[in-house]
Amino acid sequence: MxxxxxxxxxxxxxxxxGVLLQAALAGMFVTGDVGMLAWHRNNAGVTHALLYVQSVAAVLLWRPGRGPSWxxxxxxxxxxxxxxxVALGQSRVIAAHIPLGMAIFGVSALLTVWTWRTPSQAARAGRAES
Structure with a gap:
């Protein structure tokens, strides 16, 4: 566990x-550093891959681990x-891309803070139920 x-x-x-770096890279791109668009794209791939690892770990904490499902x-x-x-960015629908990025950052921040504050308690609760 x-x-x-x-x-x-x-x-x-x-x-x-990675999400925070995405915002910084986007800011550099829109202020004129065109080379940052490639960095923004590449960082998106790494960030998304980390999200898949996070998702698998969250499911394992929930299902076999008896932690919370949320x-x-x-x-x-x-x-x-x-x-x-990604689809919005590739289509250059910036009016939706930027606010969605902010929402992604907010949810990611809340989830990350939670991981450092309470999973130990969830693990103890899972062991207590066994």
Missing amino acids: NGIIWTLRLSATGHLA PAWASGALVAAETAQ
Whole structure:
């Protein structure tokens, strides 16, 4: 169980860092550094891959781990939102791309804070039920 919690913590933290870097790279791109668009695109791939690791860890914490289900559902919602985010970005629908990015950041931040505050309690509750 401890390995699942640490995997969730580290992948959520890495994902959040990637999401924050996305905003910084986008800011540099829109202010004239055109080369940052490639970095923005590449960072999106790494960030999305970390989200898949986070999603698997959240499901494992929930199902076999008997932890709460909402981190798995939130991670799934983030997968859907980031998939839409990629489509919006590639289509240059910036009016939707930027606010969705802000929402992704907010959910990612809440989930990451939770991973560092309470999964140990969820793990203890799971062991107590066994």
